Amino acid sequence: MSARLAEVAAPDFDLALTLSCGQLFHWQRQGTGWVGAIGDKACYAEQRGDALFVTRGMEEIARRYFALDHPLAEIYATFPRDPAMDAALAACRGMRIVRQPHWECIASFITSAQKAVPHITQISHTLRTRFGKRIGDGPLFAYPTPDALAALEEDDLRACALGYRAKNLLRAARQIASGEVSLTAITKLDDDSAHRELMRLGGVGPKVANCALLFAFERLAAFPIDVWIERVLRQIYFAKKRRVTAARLRDYAAKYFGAYGGYAQQYLFHHARTSRPQKS
DNA sequence: ACCCAGGGGCAAG
DNA sequence: CTTGCCCATGGG
Numbered sequence: 001m002s003a004r005l006a007e008v009a010a011p012d013f014d015l016a017l018t019l020s021c022g023q024l025f026h027w028q029r030q031g032t033g034w035v036g037a038i039g040d041k042a043c044y045a046e047q048r049g050d051a052l053f054v055t056r057g058m059e060e061i062a063r064r065y066f067a068l069d070h071p072l073a074e075i076y077a078t079f080p081r082d083p084a085m086d087a088a089l090a091a092c093r094g095m096r097i098v099r100q101p102h103w104e105c106i107a108s109f110i111t112s113a114q115k116a117v118p119h120i121t122q123i124s125h126t127l128r129t130r131f132g133k134r135i136g137d138g139p140l141f142a143y144p145t146p147d148a149l150a151a152l153e154e155d156d157l158r159a160c161a162l163g164y165r166a167k168n169l170l171r172a173a174r175q176i177a178s179g180e181v182s183l184t185a186i187t188k189l190d191d192d193s194a195h196r197e198l199m200r201l202g203g204v205g206p207k208v209a210n211c212a213l214l215f216a217f218e219r220l221a222a223f224p225i226d227v228w229i230e231r232v233l234r235q236i237y238f239a240k241k242r243r244v245t246a247a248r249l250r251d252y253a254a255k256y257f258g259a260y261g262g263y264a265q266q267y268l269f270h271h272a273r274t275s276r277p278q279k280s
Numbered sequence: 281a282c283c284c285a286g287g288g289g290c291a292a293g
Numbered sequence: 294c295t296t297g298c299c300c301a302t303g304g305g
Contacts, residue, residue, distance in 0.1 A: 109301095110301095110302095112301085113300075113301040113302060114286085114287085114299065114300035114301055114302085115287090115288085115289085115299090115300080115301090116289070116290080116299075116300095118289075118290085119287095119288070119289055119290090122289085158287090161287075161288060161289090162287080162288095163286065163287030163288065164285085164286050164287065164302090165286095165287080165301095165302095166287095168302075168303090202302095202303095203301080203302065203303090204301095204302085205301060205302050205303080206301090206302095207301060207302085208301070208302085226300085226301080227299090227300065227301090282305105283304100283305085284303105284304095284305090285302105285303095285304095285305105286300100286302105288299105289298105289299095290297105290298090290299095291296105291297090291298080291299105292295100292296085292297080292298095293294105293295085293296075293297095
């Protein structure tokens with residue numbers, strides 16, 4: 001096995017945490033490591049201390065995908081110092097915001113609406129195996145392209161347990177396949193314009209647009225607010241206020257967490273979900 | 281601005 | 294086994 005692996009320096013990195021914190025839905029444990037598709041390439045990855053061992057030939061691709069160039073120490077230094085943030089950092093040190101392929105990320109989060117991680121994982125797997133391109137002769141499939149999905153009918157997607165999300169995913173795929181929305185153009189827009197443009201896609205509202213900005217478009221200030229992070233914000237930062245509007249939460253988060261707000265959000269999010277028994 | 285439908289997995293009964 | 298719960302988006 002080792003002969004087929006190459007070493008990549010990976011200080012300040014926690015592979016398992018990065019793969020399991022709710023930003024990716026298709027990596028699977030295999031032996032002492034993980035297997036998954038990075039775009040249309042298969043990758044095995046295994047962490048041993050400060051080193052990451054990946055499928056030979058995938059070193060550069062993995063380094064970029066796992067964002068091993070993000071300056072974690074510098075990012076942590078921008079985090080606000082308060083008990084909630086300190087606890088989240090202590091629990092999630094080494095978690096990185098990865099660089100996902102644009103469409104794969106957008107589509108995954110369209111299908112994630114009102115869903116728990118296991119089901120999102122199931123949907124991703126079904127869509128890949130039915131409509132994605134098989135990678136080599138192995139068990140992995142790339143995420144289906146906008147063109148592949150655009151050619152389907154809504155019932156084909158409903159058959160993958162998407163429910164009402166089928167219509168949204170189909171619409172988004174067709175908007176991109178037709179050129180009505182250009183993901184390449186979005187990469188060149190400022191954060192607010194990119195957010196607005198993403199929201200033109202079916203099934204993409206403020207939260208999903210922010211997930212895409214953060215996990216795929218390298219906008220590390222993007223701060224997705226879902227019910228979990230909203231609970232954290234309300235309970236910890238707005239404990240005394242009874243009624244707080246969504247706009248107020250959003251503006252507060254943008255100011256309070258700053259340029260790397262997306263990192264802060266993901267740490268608070270994962271910590272909230274894993275440290276409490278359930279709910280709150 | 282508020283209200284609620286909606287699909288399927290899963291926890292609770 | 295059956296019922297109730299979960300929740301982002303979009304349309305009323």
